[in-house]
Amino acid sequence: DTEVTQTPKHLVMGMTNKKSLKCEQHMGHRAMYWYKQKAKKPPELMFVYSYEKLSINESVPSRFSPECPNSSLLNLHLHALQPEDSALYLCASARAGRETQYFGPGTRLLVL
């Protein structure tokens, strides 16, 4: 089973809203990732968590705040987003020490 789940599937929010994206995996993977993907572009890495600790932040604006409450869960808190932040947000996970990543179905975000 290589399932990564994400909620919600779709999200529409205003620039003053606060919302959160959720990602979950039960494969025992110890590395989890957030990516942002715009139309017709490849995914862009945002954050990497390794053993529940933030190990990589790709200079993401502070209006995006990741959180890893436990080894199965990854959240992305959103606040004061801009319309250009509209994109598909993908979560992925991988076994510690392995690089094969498995992606969730993504959350399609629209910021108005």
Place this chain on the structure above:
Amino acid sequence: RKEVEQDPGPFNVPEGATVAFNCTYSNSASQSFFWYRQDCRKEPKLLMSVYSSGNEDGRFTAQLNRASQYISLLIRDSKLSDSATYLCVVNPFPLAGGTSYGKLTFGQGTILTVHP
């Protein structure tokens, strides 16, 4: 030079055709290589990892040439369901030591359309 370069296509081929995609990477220390496919408005899904000896999975064959820093994917007997974007993905960091987690580098993707 981009870290991972792919021909964006699009490739339009009839059912049953054989099609090949190529990809080059710039970091000679890279150790892990993958092909992912991504359907429209869906997430990337791992198609296959690519090994130095080459590997095959049904109609799909992947090859790696480290000397030329070149990766290929061959699809034989194309099906309509093969229509997707194919992403060449490289982990530019060596497996041993360092933060090898997650710094995958994606090519821009190659669009394939298989028509009846």
